[in-house]
Amino acid sequence: MIPNQLALMRREVWEHRSLYVTPAVVGLIMVLTLLTAFVFASGYQEIVDIGIVGAQNLAGDTHRRAAVMAVLLGNTAPFLLAGAILTVFYSLDSLYAERKNKSILFWRSLPITDAETVISKLLTSLLVIPLIAFVVIVVTHLLILAMTGVFVSVKGGSSMFLIWKSAPLLDVWAGLLVITVMLPIWFSPFIGWFLFVSAWTKRSPLLTAFLPLMLVPTLEYWVLRTHLIWDAILSRFQQLPLLKGIDAEAFFDEKEFIASADAVSLIAHIDLGKFFTSPAMWAGVVVTGLFVTAAIYVRRYRDES
Protein backbone atom coordinates (compact mmCIF):
# COMPACT_ATOMS: atom_id res chain seq x y z
CA MET A 1 0.00 0.00 0.00
CA ILE A 2 2.59 2.61 1.04
CA PRO A 3 5.22 1.79 -1.64
CA ASN A 4 2.42 1.90 -4.21
CA GLN A 5 1.27 5.27 -2.86
CA LEU A 6 4.76 6.71 -3.15
CA ALA A 7 5.10 5.44 -6.72
CA LEU A 8 1.66 6.75 -7.59
CA MET A 9 2.34 10.19 -6.13
CA ARG A 10 5.67 10.36 -7.95
CA ARG A 11 3.73 9.50 -11.09
CA GLU A 12 1.41 12.48 -10.47
CA VAL A 13 4.38 14.83 -10.25
CA TRP A 14 5.77 13.42 -13.52
CA GLU A 15 2.46 13.89 -15.27
CA HIS A 16 1.57 17.28 -13.80
CA ARG A 17 4.72 19.36 -14.03
CA SER A 18 2.60 22.34 -13.01
CA LEU A 19 2.76 20.99 -9.45
CA TYR A 20 6.27 22.37 -9.12
CA VAL A 21 6.44 24.77 -12.06
CA THR A 22 3.59 26.93 -10.71
CA PRO A 23 5.12 27.71 -7.29
CA ALA A 24 8.54 28.10 -8.91
CA VAL A 25 7.14 30.71 -11.30
CA VAL A 26 5.41 32.56 -8.46
CA GLY A 27 8.70 32.58 -6.51
CA LEU A 28 10.61 33.78 -9.55
CA ILE A 29 8.16 36.61 -10.15
CA MET A 30 8.47 37.77 -6.55
CA VAL A 31 12.25 37.67 -6.61
CA LEU A 32 12.32 39.60 -9.89
CA THR A 33 9.80 42.13 -8.59
CA LEU A 34 11.94 42.75 -5.52
CA LEU A 35 15.02 43.10 -7.69
CA THR A 36 13.23 45.69 -9.82
CA ALA A 37 12.15 47.49 -6.68
CA PHE A 38 15.76 47.69 -5.43
CA VAL A 39 16.99 49.02 -8.74
CA PHE A 40 14.21 51.60 -8.67
CA ALA A 41 14.87 52.50 -5.03
CA SER A 42 18.57 53.05 -5.74
CA GLY A 43 17.61 56.25 -7.47
CA TYR A 44 16.33 57.71 -4.19
CA GLN A 45 19.39 57.49 -1.97
CA GLU A 46 18.11 59.88 0.73
CA ILE A 47 14.90 58.04 1.30
CA VAL A 48 16.74 54.72 1.50
CA ASP A 49 19.22 56.21 3.98
CA ILE A 50 16.44 57.56 6.17
CA GLY A 51 14.77 54.16 6.11
CA ILE A 52 17.90 52.29 7.12
CA VAL A 53 18.91 54.76 9.81
CA GLY A 54 15.37 54.78 11.12
CA ALA A 55 15.23 50.99 11.24
CA GLN A 56 18.58 50.80 12.98
CA ASN A 57 18.08 53.46 15.61
CA LEU A 58 14.47 54.13 16.24
CA ALA A 59 12.66 50.84 16.07
CA GLY A 60 13.08 48.24 18.77
CA ASP A 61 13.82 44.55 18.24
CA THR A 62 10.17 43.66 18.32
CA HIS A 63 9.38 46.27 15.72
CA ARG A 64 12.04 44.90 13.39
CA ARG A 65 10.88 41.38 14.02
CA ALA A 66 7.31 42.37 13.20
CA ALA A 67 8.42 44.20 10.06
CA VAL A 68 10.42 41.27 8.69
CA MET A 69 7.63 38.90 9.59
CA ALA A 70 5.12 41.06 7.74
CA VAL A 71 7.37 40.95 4.68
CA LEU A 72 7.69 37.17 4.87
CA LEU A 73 3.99 36.54 5.35
CA GLY A 74 3.07 39.02 2.66
CA ASN A 75 5.32 37.15 0.28
CA THR A 76 3.63 33.90 1.22
CA ALA A 77 0.10 34.90 0.29
CA PRO A 78 0.61 34.62 -3.51
CA PHE A 79 1.85 31.04 -3.03
CA LEU A 80 -1.25 30.08 -1.08
CA LEU A 81 -3.48 31.61 -3.75
CA ALA A 82 -1.54 29.93 -6.58
CA GLY A 83 -1.60 26.65 -4.64
CA ALA A 84 -5.38 26.87 -4.30
CA ILE A 85 -5.87 27.48 -8.03
CA LEU A 86 -3.38 24.72 -8.85
CA THR A 87 -5.25 22.29 -6.59
CA VAL A 88 -8.55 23.07 -8.33
CA PHE A 89 -7.14 22.44 -11.79
CA TYR A 90 -5.08 19.43 -10.74
CA SER A 91 -7.89 17.62 -8.97
CA LEU A 92 -10.33 18.32 -11.81
CA ASP A 93 -7.86 16.93 -14.33
CA SER A 94 -6.51 14.01 -12.34
CA LEU A 95 -9.18 11.41 -13.12
CA TYR A 96 -10.42 13.03 -16.33
CA ALA A 97 -7.21 13.15 -18.40
CA GLU A 98 -6.56 9.42 -18.07
CA ARG A 99 -9.97 8.73 -19.59
CA LYS A 100 -9.62 11.36 -22.27
CA ASN A 101 -6.20 10.15 -23.42
CA LYS A 102 -7.32 6.54 -23.09
CA SER A 103 -4.44 5.52 -20.83
CA ILE A 104 -6.85 4.47 -18.07
CA LEU A 105 -6.98 0.88 -19.28
CA PHE A 106 -3.21 0.74 -19.27
CA TRP A 107 -3.10 1.98 -15.68
CA ARG A 108 -5.80 -0.49 -14.78
CA SER A 109 -3.76 -3.31 -16.33
CA LEU A 110 -1.32 -2.95 -13.44
CA PRO A 111 -1.87 -4.56 -10.03
CA ILE A 112 -3.15 -1.38 -8.41
CA THR A 113 -6.68 -0.98 -7.10
CA ASP A 114 -8.93 1.90 -8.10
CA ALA A 115 -9.01 2.94 -4.45
CA GLU A 116 -5.21 3.20 -4.34
CA THR A 117 -5.20 5.31 -7.50
CA VAL A 118 -7.92 7.71 -6.38
CA ILE A 119 -6.40 8.04 -2.91
CA SER A 120 -3.04 8.88 -4.46
CA LYS A 121 -4.70 11.78 -6.27
CA LEU A 122 -6.32 12.94 -3.04
CA LEU A 123 -2.97 12.73 -1.24
CA THR A 124 -1.32 14.64 -4.05
CA SER A 125 -3.80 17.46 -3.46
CA LEU A 126 -3.55 17.28 0.32
CA LEU A 127 0.18 16.70 0.75
CA VAL A 128 2.29 16.88 -2.39
CA ILE A 129 1.06 20.26 -3.64
CA PRO A 130 1.33 21.91 -0.17
CA LEU A 131 4.75 20.41 0.60
CA ILE A 132 6.22 21.43 -2.75
CA ALA A 133 4.75 24.91 -2.24
CA PHE A 134 6.21 25.02 1.27
CA VAL A 135 9.72 24.20 0.05
CA VAL A 136 9.48 26.89 -2.64
CA ILE A 137 8.16 29.38 -0.05
CA VAL A 138 11.18 28.71 2.19
CA VAL A 139 13.59 29.11 -0.72
CA THR A 140 11.87 32.34 -1.79
CA HIS A 141 12.03 33.71 1.77
CA LEU A 142 15.75 33.02 1.88
CA LEU A 143 16.30 34.65 -1.49
CA ILE A 144 14.26 37.71 -0.56
CA LEU A 145 16.07 38.14 2.74
CA ALA A 146 19.46 37.58 1.11
CA MET A 147 18.71 40.14 -1.59
CA THR A 148 17.42 42.63 0.94
CA GLY A 149 20.50 41.96 3.07
CA VAL A 150 22.81 42.71 0.17
CA PHE A 151 20.84 45.85 -0.66
CA VAL A 152 20.98 47.07 2.93
CA SER A 153 24.72 46.33 3.16
CA VAL A 154 25.46 48.14 -0.06
CA LYS A 155 23.50 51.10 1.20
CA GLY A 156 25.52 51.16 4.40
CA GLY A 157 23.24 49.32 6.82
CA SER A 158 23.97 46.17 8.82
CA SER A 159 22.20 43.28 7.15
CA MET A 160 23.04 40.98 10.04
CA PHE A 161 21.43 43.31 12.56
CA LEU A 162 18.50 44.50 10.48
CA ILE A 163 17.58 41.35 8.61
CA TRP A 164 19.01 38.06 9.83
CA LYS A 165 18.86 38.71 13.56
CA SER A 166 15.36 40.10 13.22
CA ALA A 167 13.91 37.42 11.03
CA PRO A 168 11.84 34.91 13.04
CA LEU A 169 12.51 32.29 10.36
CA LEU A 170 11.88 29.11 12.31
CA ASP A 171 8.71 30.48 13.83
CA VAL A 172 7.38 31.62 10.47
CA TRP A 173 8.34 28.42 8.69
CA ALA A 174 6.94 26.12 11.36
CA GLY A 175 3.73 28.13 11.33
CA LEU A 176 3.53 28.09 7.54
CA LEU A 177 4.16 24.36 7.43
CA VAL A 178 1.18 23.83 9.71
CA ILE A 179 -0.96 26.24 7.70
CA THR A 180 -0.03 24.85 4.26
CA VAL A 181 -0.84 21.32 5.41
CA MET A 182 -4.01 22.15 7.35
CA LEU A 183 -5.58 24.50 4.79
CA PRO A 184 -6.12 21.75 2.18
CA ILE A 185 -7.65 19.52 4.86
CA TRP A 186 -10.07 22.29 5.76
CA PHE A 187 -10.97 22.80 2.11
CA SER A 188 -10.91 19.07 1.32
CA PRO A 189 -14.69 18.79 0.69
CA PHE A 190 -14.06 20.84 -2.44
CA ILE A 191 -11.12 18.62 -3.41
CA GLY A 192 -13.30 15.54 -2.92
CA TRP A 193 -16.04 17.09 -5.05
CA PHE A 194 -13.53 17.96 -7.79
CA LEU A 195 -12.12 14.42 -7.77
CA PHE A 196 -15.60 13.01 -8.08
CA VAL A 197 -16.46 15.35 -10.96
CA SER A 198 -13.14 14.48 -12.60
CA ALA A 199 -13.92 10.77 -12.41
CA TRP A 200 -17.51 11.15 -13.45
CA THR A 201 -17.99 13.88 -16.03
CA LYS A 202 -17.88 13.18 -19.72
CA ARG A 203 -16.91 16.73 -20.66
CA SER A 204 -15.70 20.04 -19.29
CA PRO A 205 -14.84 19.20 -15.65
CA LEU A 206 -14.44 22.88 -14.75
CA LEU A 207 -17.96 23.79 -15.76
CA THR A 208 -19.42 20.59 -14.36
CA ALA A 209 -17.75 21.28 -11.04
CA PHE A 210 -18.66 24.94 -10.63
CA LEU A 211 -22.14 25.16 -12.08
CA PRO A 212 -23.73 22.97 -9.37
CA LEU A 213 -21.94 25.02 -6.70
CA MET A 214 -24.08 27.94 -7.85
CA LEU A 215 -27.17 26.21 -9.18
CA VAL A 216 -27.87 23.90 -6.27
CA PRO A 217 -27.94 26.66 -3.62
CA THR A 218 -30.12 28.77 -5.92
CA LEU A 219 -32.50 25.87 -6.41
CA GLU A 220 -32.58 25.25 -2.68
CA TYR A 221 -33.56 28.85 -2.06
CA TRP A 222 -36.30 28.78 -4.71
CA VAL A 223 -37.83 25.55 -3.56
CA LEU A 224 -37.27 25.50 0.18
CA ARG A 225 -36.56 29.17 0.89
CA THR A 226 -33.52 28.07 2.88
CA HIS A 227 -29.82 28.61 2.18
CA LEU A 228 -28.13 25.81 4.08
CA ILE A 229 -25.85 24.71 1.24
CA TRP A 230 -24.80 28.24 0.46
CA ASP A 231 -24.05 28.85 4.16
CA ALA A 232 -22.01 25.66 4.29
CA ILE A 233 -19.96 26.74 1.26
CA LEU A 234 -19.53 30.29 2.52
CA SER A 235 -18.56 29.22 6.03
CA ARG A 236 -15.61 27.29 4.59
CA PHE A 237 -14.18 30.60 3.48
CA GLN A 238 -15.10 32.59 6.58
CA GLN A 239 -14.57 30.34 9.57
CA LEU A 240 -11.22 28.58 9.34
CA PRO A 241 -10.81 27.19 12.88
CA LEU A 242 -7.04 27.28 12.77
CA LEU A 243 -6.03 30.78 13.85
CA LYS A 244 -6.59 32.44 17.17
CA GLY A 245 -8.31 35.74 16.87
CA ILE A 246 -5.93 38.66 16.77
CA ASP A 247 -6.52 41.13 19.52
CA ALA A 248 -5.61 44.44 17.92
CA GLU A 249 -5.23 46.07 21.34
CA ALA A 250 -2.35 43.75 22.16
CA PHE A 251 -0.49 45.22 19.20
CA PHE A 252 -1.37 48.87 19.15
CA ASP A 253 -2.47 51.40 21.68
CA GLU A 254 -3.71 54.73 20.35
CA LYS A 255 -0.71 55.41 18.18
CA GLU A 256 2.15 53.13 19.20
CA PHE A 257 3.09 49.58 18.33
CA ILE A 258 3.24 47.93 21.73
CA ALA A 259 3.26 44.17 21.08
CA SER A 260 5.59 42.02 23.15
CA ALA A 261 8.22 39.93 21.38
CA ASP A 262 6.25 36.77 22.19
CA ALA A 263 3.19 38.08 20.41
CA VAL A 264 5.12 38.61 17.17
CA SER A 265 4.94 34.94 16.34
CA LEU A 266 3.01 32.96 13.79
CA ILE A 267 3.03 29.78 15.86
CA ALA A 268 1.51 31.69 18.79
CA HIS A 269 -1.52 32.45 16.62
CA ILE A 270 -2.14 28.90 15.46
CA ASP A 271 -4.59 26.84 17.43
CA LEU A 272 -4.34 23.18 16.43
CA GLY A 273 -6.53 22.12 19.30
CA LYS A 274 -9.35 24.26 17.96
CA PHE A 275 -8.75 22.84 14.49
CA PHE A 276 -8.87 19.20 15.51
CA THR A 277 -11.87 19.64 17.78
CA SER A 278 -13.83 21.62 15.21
CA PRO A 279 -17.05 19.80 14.24
CA ALA A 280 -17.02 21.73 10.95
CA MET A 281 -13.56 20.36 10.12
CA TRP A 282 -14.61 16.78 10.84
CA ALA A 283 -17.90 17.20 8.98
CA GLY A 284 -15.80 18.35 6.03
CA VAL A 285 -13.60 15.28 6.30
CA VAL A 286 -16.69 13.07 6.20
CA VAL A 287 -18.01 14.87 3.11
CA THR A 288 -14.59 14.46 1.48
CA GLY A 289 -14.68 10.75 2.28
CA LEU A 290 -18.08 10.40 0.65
CA PHE A 291 -16.99 12.16 -2.53
CA VAL A 292 -13.75 10.20 -2.74
CA THR A 293 -15.63 6.93 -2.23
CA ALA A 294 -17.96 7.95 -5.04
CA ALA A 295 -14.97 8.73 -7.28
CA ILE A 296 -13.48 5.29 -6.56
CA TYR A 297 -16.83 3.68 -7.28
CA VAL A 298 -17.19 5.51 -10.60
CA ARG A 299 -13.67 4.64 -11.73
CA ARG A 300 -14.23 1.02 -10.86
CA TYR A 301 -17.71 0.51 -12.24
CA ARG A 302 -17.75 2.81 -15.23
CA ASP A 303 -17.79 0.87 -18.46
CA GLU A 304 -17.02 3.19 -21.35
CA SER A 305 -18.19 0.85 -24.09
Next chain:
Amino acid sequence: MTSLVTARNVSKHYGPVRAVDNVSFDIEKGRIMGLFGPNGAGKTTLLKGLLGLTDCDGELSVLGLDPFRRRKELMRNICFIADVAVLPRWIKVTQLLDFIEATHPNFSRSHAEELLGKTKVRRDAKVRELSKGMVTQLHLSIITAIDARLLVLDEPTLGLDIIFRKEFYFNLLNDYFDGERTILITTHQVEEIENLLTDIMFINDGKLLLNTSMDSLPDIFVELATTGENADRARGLAPIYERDVFGKKVMTFEGVDREKLHGLGEAHTPSVADLFVAKVKGAAA
Protein backbone atom coordinates in the same frame (compact mmCIF):
# COMPACT_ATOMS: atom_id res chain seq x y z
CA MET B 1 -5.15 -30.29 -17.76
CA THR B 2 -5.64 -27.23 -15.60
CA SER B 3 -8.05 -24.56 -16.70
CA LEU B 4 -6.70 -21.06 -16.50
CA VAL B 5 -9.98 -19.56 -17.52
CA THR B 6 -13.39 -21.02 -16.82
CA ALA B 7 -16.53 -19.36 -18.12
CA ARG B 8 -19.97 -20.80 -17.45
CA ASN B 9 -23.09 -19.09 -18.80
CA VAL B 10 -21.39 -15.72 -18.87
CA SER B 11 -23.57 -12.84 -20.05
CA LYS B 12 -23.27 -9.09 -20.18
CA HIS B 13 -26.16 -6.80 -20.98
CA TYR B 14 -26.07 -3.15 -21.89
CA GLY B 15 -29.72 -2.27 -21.51
CA PRO B 16 -31.56 -4.50 -23.96
CA VAL B 17 -28.35 -5.30 -25.87
CA ARG B 18 -26.80 -8.65 -25.07
CA ALA B 19 -23.12 -7.98 -25.75
CA VAL B 20 -22.20 -11.41 -24.40
CA ASP B 21 -24.92 -13.98 -24.33
CA ASN B 22 -24.63 -17.10 -22.23
CA VAL B 23 -21.09 -18.06 -23.18
CA SER B 24 -19.23 -21.05 -21.70
CA PHE B 25 -15.67 -22.12 -22.41
CA ASP B 26 -12.34 -23.07 -20.85
CA ILE B 27 -8.82 -22.03 -21.69
CA GLU B 28 -6.15 -24.49 -20.66
CA LYS B 29 -2.65 -23.63 -19.51
CA GLY B 30 -0.02 -23.35 -22.22
CA ARG B 31 -2.45 -22.72 -25.07
CA ILE B 32 -2.57 -19.89 -27.58
CA MET B 33 -6.22 -19.14 -28.09
CA GLY B 34 -7.47 -16.97 -30.93
CA LEU B 35 -10.78 -15.21 -30.35
CA PHE B 36 -12.44 -13.98 -33.52
CA GLY B 37 -15.63 -12.11 -34.18
CA PRO B 38 -16.95 -9.33 -36.37
CA ASN B 39 -16.98 -5.77 -35.03
CA GLY B 40 -19.51 -5.50 -32.24
CA ALA B 41 -19.67 -9.25 -31.75
CA GLY B 42 -18.84 -9.01 -28.07
CA LYS B 43 -15.12 -9.82 -28.18
CA THR B 44 -14.01 -6.73 -26.35
CA THR B 45 -16.77 -7.05 -23.77
CA LEU B 46 -15.78 -10.65 -23.13
CA LEU B 47 -12.12 -9.67 -22.76
CA LYS B 48 -13.09 -6.86 -20.40
CA GLY B 49 -14.98 -9.39 -18.34
CA LEU B 50 -11.91 -11.66 -18.22
CA LEU B 51 -9.71 -8.74 -17.22
CA GLY B 52 -12.01 -7.61 -14.43
CA LEU B 53 -12.83 -4.33 -16.14
CA THR B 54 -16.53 -5.03 -16.29
CA ASP B 55 -18.88 -7.05 -14.16
CA CYS B 56 -20.55 -9.98 -15.94
CA ASP B 57 -23.40 -12.27 -14.98
CA GLY B 58 -22.70 -15.98 -14.76
CA GLU B 59 -19.67 -17.76 -13.46
CA LEU B 60 -16.31 -16.46 -14.54
CA SER B 61 -13.01 -17.54 -13.06
CA VAL B 62 -9.57 -16.48 -14.25
CA LEU B 63 -6.58 -18.09 -12.53
CA GLY B 64 -9.07 -19.22 -9.93
CA LEU B 65 -10.15 -15.65 -9.13
CA ASP B 66 -13.31 -13.69 -9.74
CA PRO B 67 -11.77 -11.11 -12.08
CA PHE B 68 -14.03 -8.16 -11.25
CA ARG B 69 -13.82 -8.54 -7.50
CA ARG B 70 -10.13 -9.40 -7.30
CA ARG B 71 -8.68 -7.39 -10.16
CA LYS B 72 -5.57 -6.31 -8.27
CA GLU B 73 -4.48 -9.87 -7.47
CA LEU B 74 -5.39 -10.94 -10.97
CA MET B 75 -3.28 -8.22 -12.55
CA ARG B 76 -0.16 -9.59 -10.88
CA ASN B 77 -0.50 -12.60 -13.13
CA ILE B 78 -2.21 -11.21 -16.19
CA CYS B 79 -0.93 -8.77 -18.75
CA PHE B 80 -2.81 -7.19 -21.52
CA ILE B 81 -2.19 -5.08 -24.56
CA ALA B 82 -5.29 -3.56 -26.06
CA ASP B 83 -5.65 -1.02 -28.77
CA VAL B 84 -7.84 0.94 -26.39
CA ALA B 85 -5.36 0.69 -23.50
CA VAL B 86 -2.72 3.02 -24.80
CA LEU B 87 0.43 3.96 -22.98
CA PRO B 88 0.22 7.50 -21.58
CA ARG B 89 1.82 9.83 -24.08
CA TRP B 90 3.37 12.19 -21.55
CA ILE B 91 5.48 9.57 -19.80
CA LYS B 92 9.18 8.97 -20.41
CA VAL B 93 10.37 5.43 -21.08
CA THR B 94 12.53 5.43 -17.95
CA GLN B 95 9.63 6.74 -15.86
CA LEU B 96 7.40 4.01 -17.19
CA LEU B 97 9.98 1.37 -16.26
CA ASP B 98 10.47 2.99 -12.83
CA PHE B 99 6.75 3.01 -12.18
CA ILE B 100 6.13 -0.58 -13.18
CA GLU B 101 9.18 -1.72 -11.26
CA ALA B 102 7.77 -0.01 -8.16
CA THR B 103 4.25 -1.36 -8.49
CA HIS B 104 4.47 -4.75 -10.19
CA PRO B 105 5.91 -7.58 -8.10
CA ASN B 106 6.51 -9.82 -11.12
CA PHE B 107 8.31 -7.28 -13.31
CA SER B 108 11.98 -7.79 -14.19
CA ARG B 109 13.57 -4.44 -14.99
CA SER B 110 16.73 -6.03 -16.36
CA HIS B 111 14.76 -8.27 -18.69
CA ALA B 112 12.80 -5.29 -20.01
CA GLU B 113 16.02 -3.30 -20.51
CA GLU B 114 17.53 -6.24 -22.37
CA LEU B 115 14.52 -6.52 -24.69
CA LEU B 116 14.45 -2.76 -25.27
CA GLY B 117 18.13 -2.92 -26.10
CA LYS B 118 17.20 -4.79 -29.26
CA THR B 119 14.91 -1.96 -30.37
CA LYS B 120 15.44 1.68 -31.29
CA VAL B 121 13.37 2.90 -28.35
CA ARG B 122 15.38 5.60 -26.57
CA ARG B 123 15.22 5.43 -22.79
CA ASP B 124 14.92 9.21 -22.37
CA ALA B 125 12.20 9.59 -25.01
CA LYS B 126 8.61 10.34 -24.13
CA VAL B 127 6.00 7.96 -25.45
CA ARG B 128 4.57 10.75 -27.63
CA GLU B 129 7.91 10.98 -29.45
CA LEU B 130 7.89 7.32 -30.45
CA SER B 131 6.31 5.89 -33.60
CA LYS B 132 3.30 3.63 -33.19
CA GLY B 133 5.46 0.63 -33.97
CA MET B 134 7.99 1.60 -31.31
CA VAL B 135 5.24 2.13 -28.73
CA THR B 136 4.05 -1.41 -29.41
CA GLN B 137 7.63 -2.70 -29.09
CA LEU B 138 7.90 -0.88 -25.78
CA HIS B 139 4.63 -2.29 -24.53
CA LEU B 140 5.51 -5.82 -25.61
CA SER B 141 8.95 -5.55 -23.99
CA ILE B 142 7.32 -4.51 -20.73
CA ILE B 143 4.76 -7.26 -20.63
CA THR B 144 7.28 -9.85 -21.77
CA ALA B 145 9.37 -8.84 -18.77
CA ILE B 146 6.42 -9.45 -16.46
CA ASP B 147 6.29 -13.01 -15.31
CA ALA B 148 2.59 -13.39 -15.98
CA ARG B 149 0.62 -16.54 -16.53
CA LEU B 150 -1.92 -15.15 -18.95
CA LEU B 151 -1.41 -12.59 -21.68
CA VAL B 152 -4.44 -11.02 -23.32
CA LEU B 153 -3.89 -9.26 -26.63
CA ASP B 154 -6.75 -7.25 -28.14
CA GLU B 155 -5.85 -6.12 -31.66
CA PRO B 156 -2.24 -5.67 -30.59
CA THR B 157 -0.93 -4.84 -34.05
CA LEU B 158 -3.68 -2.52 -35.23
CA GLY B 159 -2.24 0.28 -37.35
CA LEU B 160 1.22 -1.25 -37.62
CA ASP B 161 2.93 -2.00 -40.90
CA ILE B 162 3.62 -5.56 -41.98
CA ILE B 163 7.24 -5.55 -40.81
CA PHE B 164 6.34 -4.52 -37.27
CA ARG B 165 3.47 -7.00 -37.26
CA LYS B 166 5.66 -9.92 -38.26
CA GLU B 167 8.30 -8.87 -35.76
CA PHE B 168 5.69 -8.52 -33.02
CA TYR B 169 4.51 -12.11 -33.39
CA PHE B 170 8.06 -13.38 -33.83
CA ASN B 171 9.07 -11.73 -30.56
CA LEU B 172 5.89 -12.88 -28.87
CA LEU B 173 6.65 -16.50 -29.66
CA ASN B 174 10.37 -16.30 -29.02
CA ASP B 175 10.58 -14.07 -25.97
CA TYR B 176 7.24 -14.48 -24.31
CA PHE B 177 5.79 -17.85 -25.01
CA ASP B 178 7.48 -20.72 -23.25
CA GLY B 179 4.75 -23.36 -23.10
CA GLU B 180 3.98 -22.44 -19.50
CA ARG B 181 2.36 -19.16 -20.33
CA THR B 182 -1.00 -18.80 -21.97
CA ILE B 183 -2.08 -16.30 -24.59
CA LEU B 184 -5.53 -15.12 -25.59
CA ILE B 185 -5.49 -13.02 -28.72
CA THR B 186 -8.02 -11.23 -30.89
CA THR B 187 -7.31 -9.65 -34.24
CA HIS B 188 -8.86 -9.05 -37.62
CA GLN B 189 -5.66 -10.08 -39.35
CA VAL B 190 -6.51 -13.74 -38.94
CA GLU B 191 -4.14 -15.04 -41.61
CA GLU B 192 -1.10 -13.61 -39.88
CA ILE B 193 -1.57 -15.50 -36.66
CA GLU B 194 -3.43 -18.62 -37.65
CA ASN B 195 -0.30 -20.76 -37.63
CA LEU B 196 0.61 -19.72 -34.09
CA LEU B 197 -2.68 -20.70 -32.57
CA THR B 198 -3.43 -23.91 -30.74
CA ASP B 199 -7.12 -23.12 -30.27
CA ILE B 200 -9.78 -20.90 -31.79
CA MET B 201 -13.08 -19.42 -30.65
CA PHE B 202 -15.58 -17.61 -32.84
CA ILE B 203 -18.09 -15.23 -31.35
CA ASN B 204 -20.95 -13.44 -33.05
CA ASP B 205 -23.88 -11.49 -31.64
CA GLY B 206 -22.54 -12.33 -28.22
CA LYS B 207 -22.83 -16.06 -28.78
CA LEU B 208 -20.06 -18.61 -29.12
CA LEU B 209 -20.14 -20.11 -32.61
CA LEU B 210 -17.10 -22.31 -32.35
CA ASN B 211 -14.61 -23.38 -29.72
CA THR B 212 -12.11 -25.99 -30.79
CA SER B 213 -8.44 -26.85 -31.03
CA MET B 214 -6.60 -26.23 -34.28
CA ASP B 215 -5.58 -29.90 -34.31
CA SER B 216 -9.16 -31.03 -34.50
CA LEU B 217 -10.17 -28.63 -37.28
CA PRO B 218 -9.48 -31.13 -40.09
CA ASP B 219 -11.69 -33.68 -38.35
CA ILE B 220 -14.62 -31.31 -38.11
CA PHE B 221 -14.46 -29.05 -41.12
CA VAL B 222 -13.99 -29.72 -44.79
CA GLU B 223 -14.04 -27.27 -47.62
CA LEU B 224 -15.04 -28.68 -50.97
CA ALA B 225 -14.49 -27.01 -54.34
CA THR B 226 -16.86 -28.48 -56.85
CA THR B 227 -19.01 -27.81 -59.94
CA GLY B 228 -22.18 -28.92 -61.73
CA GLU B 229 -23.92 -32.12 -60.68
CA ASN B 230 -21.39 -32.83 -57.96
CA ALA B 231 -22.29 -29.50 -56.47
CA ASP B 232 -25.95 -30.51 -56.25
CA ARG B 233 -25.03 -33.81 -54.62
CA ALA B 234 -22.71 -32.09 -52.19
CA ARG B 235 -25.46 -29.62 -51.33
CA GLY B 236 -27.49 -32.63 -50.23
CA LEU B 237 -24.97 -33.13 -47.43
CA ALA B 238 -25.99 -29.78 -45.93
CA PRO B 239 -22.99 -27.48 -46.19
CA ILE B 240 -23.02 -24.71 -43.59
CA TYR B 241 -21.96 -22.15 -46.19
CA GLU B 242 -21.49 -21.89 -49.91
CA ARG B 243 -19.68 -19.35 -52.05
CA ASP B 244 -18.62 -18.88 -55.64
CA VAL B 245 -14.94 -18.78 -56.50
CA PHE B 246 -13.94 -18.49 -60.18
CA GLY B 247 -16.99 -20.38 -61.40
CA LYS B 248 -16.62 -23.12 -58.82
CA LYS B 249 -18.88 -23.70 -55.85
CA VAL B 250 -16.92 -23.76 -52.63
CA MET B 251 -18.84 -25.36 -49.77
CA THR B 252 -17.94 -25.67 -46.14
CA PHE B 253 -19.09 -28.74 -44.24
CA GLU B 254 -19.19 -29.27 -40.52
CA GLY B 255 -19.15 -32.74 -39.03
CA VAL B 256 -19.44 -34.45 -42.41
CA ASP B 257 -17.22 -37.46 -43.00
CA ARG B 258 -14.58 -36.76 -45.64
CA GLU B 259 -15.33 -40.17 -47.10
CA LYS B 260 -18.80 -39.01 -48.10
CA LEU B 261 -17.34 -36.09 -50.02
CA HIS B 262 -14.88 -38.32 -51.80
CA GLY B 263 -15.15 -37.93 -55.53
CA LEU B 264 -17.32 -34.83 -55.34
CA GLY B 265 -14.46 -32.41 -55.83
CA GLU B 266 -11.31 -31.07 -54.21
CA ALA B 267 -11.55 -31.42 -50.43
CA HIS B 268 -9.27 -29.68 -47.98
CA THR B 269 -9.30 -28.10 -44.55
CA PRO B 270 -10.55 -24.51 -44.67
CA SER B 271 -8.34 -21.66 -43.52
CA VAL B 272 -9.41 -20.00 -40.28
CA ALA B 273 -10.44 -16.89 -42.18
CA ASP B 274 -12.65 -18.83 -44.59
CA LEU B 275 -14.06 -20.89 -41.77
CA PHE B 276 -14.82 -17.71 -39.87
CA VAL B 277 -16.80 -16.30 -42.80
CA ALA B 278 -18.59 -19.63 -43.27
CA LYS B 279 -19.60 -19.85 -39.63
CA VAL B 280 -20.69 -16.22 -39.29
CA LYS B 281 -22.55 -16.01 -42.58
CA GLY B 282 -23.83 -19.58 -42.30
CA ALA B 283 -25.25 -18.79 -38.88
CA ALA B 284 -26.91 -15.68 -40.23
CA ALA B 285 -28.49 -17.53 -43.19
